[in-house]
Amino acid sequence: MKQLRSISAMRSWRGFLSNRLVLVPTMGALHHGHAALIRRARKIAGSNGSVCVSIFVNPTQFGPNEDFSAYPRPLAKDLALCRAEGVDAVFLPKARDIYRSDASVSLQESTLSNTLCGRSRPGHFSGVLTIVAKLFFITLPTHAVFGEKDWQQLAIIRRMVRDLDIPVEIAGCPTVRETDFLAASSRNAYLTPVNRAQAPRIFAALKNASALSSIPAVIRSAQKSLAAIPGARIDYLEAVHAATLAPLRNRKSPGRLAVAVFLGKARLIDNIPLPVLP
Numbered sequence: 001m002k003q004l005r006s007i008s009a010m011r012s013w014r015g016f017l018s019n020r021l022v023l024v025p026t027m028g029a030l031h032h033g034h035a036a037l038i039r040r041a042r043k044i045a046g047s048n049g050s051v052c053v054s055i056f057v058n059p060t061q062f063g064p065n066e067d068f069s070a071y072p073r074p075l076a077k078d079l080a081l082c083r084a085e086g087v088d089a090v091f092l093p094k095a096r097d098i099y100r101s102d103a104s105v106s107l108q109e110s111t112l113s114n115t116l117c118g119r120s121r122p123g124h125f126s127g128v129l130t131i132v133a134k135l136f137f138i139t140l141p142t143h144a145v146f147g148e149k150d151w152q153q154l155a156i157i158r159r160m161v162r163d164l165d166i167p168v169e170i171a172g173c174p175t176v177r178e179t180d181f182l183a184a185s186s187r188n189a190y191l192t193p194v195n196r197a198q199a200p201r202i203f204a205a206l207k208n209a210s211a212l213s214s215i216p217a218v219i220r221s222a223q224k225s226l227a228a229i230p231g232a233r234i235d236y237l238e239a240v241h242a243a244t245l246a247p248l249r250n251r252k253s254p255g256r257l258a259v260a261v262f263l264g265k266a267r268l269i270d271n272i273p274l275p276v277l278p
């Protein structure tokens with residue numbers, strides 16, 4: 001497995017590839033959710049193609065009071081996971097190579113990012129789009145894989161690729177869950193044992209609510225269940241259209257029920273489908 005620590009090393013490796021290159025952009029602290037993204041990437045790449053994982057804790061997507069410096073960076077463990085999953089190359093750029101000190105260009109999405117995490121984390125999606133676009137321009141992948149746990153991120157990246165005619169095919173990968181259905185996330189490491197024991201109730205709240213036929217009933221039910229979790233504070237709870245992320249009014253279009261909850265020091269997000277009901 002190649003370790004590419006500079007943009008020029010990445011570009012020169014890329015120059016030798018003539019088949020599919022599938023990129024899995026990550027911020028490291030890899031877990032079995034990332035392993036599923038890598039396996040999906042391998043499937044798309046096929047036996048002649050290549051899989052590249054980028055590991056970069058992107059400073060521009062963190063707000064001033066968020067966990068950028070505390071974000072876990074277990075590089076040796078991450079490399080071991082990539083090696084075990086048969087990754088061909090890991091791209092490990094340095095922040096000073098990615099962002100010039102006088103950088104003055106960034107990307108902005110103006111519709112899908114006005115809700116959910118975009119509303120609670122101003123500037124977050126501008127940081128995400130800018131780094132993802134830069135990773136695309138540096139690595140020139142044919143395909144890229146993102147997790148559905150970050151549903152809004154996936155929708156906004158798809159929009160960026162559409163609106164800027166970026167020739168990269170985007171694949172979404174279903175959320176990987178622990179055995180108690182908590183969504184796998186690097187931020188689960190912030191949970192105390194007490195909060196960890198409560199955390200699966202977030203998914204249960206969404207799941208039970210999603211069976212109800214009216215959107216107000218769905219929201220009321222999930223809100224009630226979430227409010228009953230000791231120490232939980234709801235950041236947002238919304239039913240949105242699956243593609244446009246506009247508020248979902250009824251169950252005649254495919255939707256997502258999306259939530260962000262503070263549990264102790266951790267801010268956990270999750271979402272589940274709200275399929276069309278007859």
Ligand code: PAF
Nearest residue numbers: 025026027058128131150
């Ligand atoms: O989902 C993530 O881990 C990050 O937002 C991404 C896509 C790697 C951009 O930094």
